[in-house]
Amino acid sequence: MADASRQRQRDVAVLGGAETEIVPEDLRSIPEMVLEAVAGALDDAAVQWEDVDAIVTASVDLFDGLTASSIAVTEVVGAVLKPETRIAADGMAAAIHAVHQIAAGAYGTVLVVAHGKASMAPHWDLTEWAMDPVYLQPLGVDFLTVAGLQANLIADSNRVGRCASLGDGACAVVLSSSVPSGAAVITGTGHDLDAHYPGDRDLSTWSGLQRAAGRAYEQAGVRDPATAFAVAEPSCMFPHEEGLFVEATAIGKNTPLSPSGGLMEGTAPIVSGLTRLLAAARAIEGNPGRRALAHGAWGPAGQGHAVAIVEAT
Amino acid sequence: MNAVAVIGTGQTNHAKARPDVTQPELIREAVDAALVDAGLTADDIDAVVMSNMEMFEGRALPELWVAEGAYGTGKPVFKIATGGTSGTSACIAGFHQAGSGAFDTVLVVGFEKHSEGHTQTGMALVDPFWDRAVASGALGNFALSISQYMAERGVTEEHAAQVAVKARRNAANNPHAHLQMPDLTIDDVLKSRMLAEPLHLLDMCPQSDGAAAIVVASGDTARKRGPKAAWVHAAATRHDQPYLGDLDRRLITTRALRSAAASAYAQAGITDPLRDFDIAEIYEPASYAELAWYEALEFCDDGEARRLIDDGVTSMDGELPVNPSGGVLSTNPVGASGVIRVAEASLQLLGRAGDRQVAGAKTALATGYGVYAWSDVIVLRSEMP
Known part of the structure; x- marks a missing residue:
C-alpha cells in the first residue's frame, strides 16, 4: 500500500473554530444552531465568508429526520453557489476529507461543519437502523448493545451505564493551505472502517483505530507515539473505551488524555470528532514543535475511526 | 488540481428490482467488474468512497453494513450523500483523495436499492x-x-x-x-x-436497483500503468x-x-x-x-x-x-x-x-x-x- 515515492501531503492549518454549548435540547432549529458555530469559527479564524472556497459538512439523515439533511444548512454554512460536500460520518472524517481537498490543490480554504441533535429522537433506537437488517437489527442490536458487549469483554460490566450524555450541538472548523505563523497544522490523517458484524471483529481491541493511527503516524513522521504527543483528545463515549484508545494508538500511559474535559460531560452525535480536533489544536497552539492527537469514531463499538495529528508551528 | 485518472469501471445490470442479491452483494457485482476492468485486485485499493441516499432504503449509515461488499473492511471508507449528485460528488471526492498524495488508488462505488424502500417517502422528508x-x-x-x-x-x-x-x-x-x-x-x-x-x-x-463503481488512480500511478485512462481535466x-x-x-x-x-x-x-x-x-x-x-x-x-x-x-x-x-x-x-x-x-x-x-x-x-x-x-x- 505505502509507496515510497508518494509525495508528502502538504500541511494544512487549523485557522480557527467554534462549537455551540452542548445542551440536552437546543430549542433553536438546526440552521440556527449551526449558524452560531459557523459565525464563531469564521470570527475565530479571522476569515470572511468570501475567503472560504468550499464547505464539507457532516450529518446523518435519519438522525436529523431529513433527506439530504445538509440542505437544511446550505445558507448558514455559506454554501450558496459554492462547492459543498456532505459526509455521512463523524465530523473528523469530514475534516480529513477537507485536508485531502486542500492537499489535492482543489481548494485553498475549506470550512468543515458537523451538526447533530440527539434530542430529536431516542438516539440509540435510531442506531438500530444502522445495523445489518438481516441478522442484527431483527435482534434489536444497536450501537449501545455492541458497546455493552465490548465493555463486558474487557472491563467491569457495571461501568457500562456510564455513557457520555448525549445532547444537541454543532461545531465548525476552518482549514487552510495558507499557514499563519504560530498556527496549528495537520501533518497526518488516517481513517478506517472495521468489519460490521461483532463476530467478525476482535471486540477486545480497536484494530481499526490502530490502522487509522498508523496511516496518520506514517504521514506525520511519528515514530514513537508514546513520547510524540503533548496531549491526546479521544472520542470516548464510555469509560472502557479509553483503554482501547491508549492501546490502539500506542500513546502510552504518560500522554495526557482530554485535559479539556473530553466527551463524558456531554457531546452530540456526529459532532464529537470535530470538537476533538479543535480541542487538540487549541491545546498546543503557541508551543512550537508540540504535537497533539485528535480522534473521531462512529458506528457500533468504534467500527469507524478517524485520526488527525496536529502540530504547533 | 493534481492529475488523476479513471482506470476502470464496473456496473451491475440495473433493474426495477434485484431480489436475487442483498445490498452488499449488489455492490460486489459492480466492484468486481471495476477491479477486473482496471486489472487490479481488492488488495491494490487504498481507500473507498461510497455514495447512497440512505432514506430511500429507510436505513442509517448503510455503509457500515455494506462496505464489505466493496472490500472496504480495514480500509479508509466513508460515504457521500448529496441527493442526485451523490455519485458525481463521490467521484469528485475520489479525485481529491487520489490527488492528495495520501492514496494511489481509490475505489468509488455508488448504489441504491429502491425496491427495498419507498422513494417518495424519502424525498418527502424536506x-x-x-x-x-x-x-x-x-x-x-x-x-x-x-x-x-x-x-x-x-x-x-x-x-x-x-x-x-x-x-x-x-x-x-x-x-x-x-x-x-x-x-x-x-x-x-x-x-x-x-x-x-x-x-x-x-x-x-x-426507480432502479443498481450499483456502479470506478477506480481512480493518482497521476503517477495511472502513467505507470500505461496510456489508456480517462483523465480528469476539471471537476x-x-x-x-x-x-x-x-x-x-x-x-x-x-x-x-x-x-x-x-x-x-x-x-x-x-x-x-x-x-x-x-x-x-x-x-x-x-x-x-x-x-x-x-x-x-x-x-x-x-x-x-x-x-x-x-x-x-x-x-x-x-x-x-x-x-x-x-x-x-x-x-x-x-x-x-x-x-x-x-x-x-x-x-x-x-x-x-x-x-x-x-x-x-x-x-x-x-x-x-x-x-x-x-x-x-x-x-x-x-x-x-
Missing part, C-alpha cells in the same frame, strides 16, 4: 416548516418549473417526448440499462399516463438555496449548473462545448430537464434546445451524442446514477463502450444533479492534462 407540504418529491418540483420553462422557451410536449424516446432507444444498446425500449415512439410517450401536468409517465426516470460542484421560493425560476435559470459549468469549462479550456465535447453523459431525471441542461451547459443559446433535439444534434449520429447509455431516464439507482455518468463517460474515452461507443471520443462531459440543490460538472479526456 424542510418541515415550509417546503414539506408543497414541494415534496421530484414530480411536484418538476411540474412547477417545467410549466414555466415551456412557457418561456417555447418547448412543447413533443420536444420532451423526443428526448424520452432518444434515451430509451439508446438504452437498447446498453446491456446494463434498466429501461431498454428500441421501438418506443413519441406517440407512446404522449399517450403514457399523466403523472403531474405536463409530465407523462415516460417523461420521468424510473466543479455547486450548492444552491433549497427553498422553493428562493430559487428563481429553477429550470430557466439553473444557476448552480451554470456556475459549475463555467468553473469546469475554465479549468479544462472548454470554449465551445458543442464542438469541444465528443460525448456527454448528463444527469436528466426528466425529459424536459435534458433540454434545460442543453442551455445551461451552453450547448446552445437559451431557447434553442428544441432546435437541438429537432435536428438530432444530440442523437447517436449527431454532432454531440448526449447519453449514449440511455441516461437517467433509462436507469436511476440514485446513489449510483452519478457514478454511472462518470463510468459511461470514461468507457467512451477508453473505447470500451460496446454498441453504444461514439467512435474516436476524446473529450467527455459528465454531470450530476440533485433536485436544484446541487450540480456537479466533470470534464474527462483521453489525453493527460
